[in-house]
Amino acid sequence: MTTSKRQSRDQARRAGSEANLGQKAAEREKKSKAQLSRMEGRRASSARGRFVAWCKQEQASIQQQLELMQSGKVLTGENLGSGWVDATGDSVKRAKARLAELESLLTEKGSATISKP
Numbered sequence: 001m002t003t004s005k006r007q008s009r010d011q012a013r014r015a016g017s018e019a020n021l022g023q024k025a026a027e028r029e030k031k032s033k034a035q036l037s038r039m040e041g042r043r044a045s046s047a048r049g050r051f052v053a054w055c056k057q058e059q060a061s062i063q064q065q066l067e068l069m070q071s072g073k074v075l076t077g078e079n080l081g082s083g084w085v086d087a088t089g090d091s092v093k094r095a096k097a098r099l100a101e102l103e104s105l106l107t108e109k110g111s112a113t114i115s116k117p
Contacts, residue, residue: 052106059102066095 068074069092076091077084 055102062095
């Protein structure tokens with residue numbers, strides 16, 4: 001008697017799980033289609049937007065490094081074979097040049113032209 005109850009319970013679980021699997025698959029497909037349509041709508045401007053976001057993130061990172069070097073909290077060095085030599089001044093110059101380049105890119109003052117499709 002316990003065997004027949006167990007079998008009927010197992011059959012009910014299988015029937016319920018099959019319906020759940022189909023429903024879950026349909027929900028996943030619906031979500032996937034919604035994500036795809038959103039991505040297609042943003043595709044034209046997303047590359048430019050990601051580039052601008054990267055430039056701003058890089059700018060903030062370099063600015064933070066520059067402030068740390070200028071305050072003396074961080075020093076950079078170079079091993080010339082006879083030991084480490086302070087190269088913080090050169091690093092500050094490079095950081096300032098990179099910041100100027102990023103500012104140029106972000107404000108479209110740069111010499112590179114962007115062709116529009």
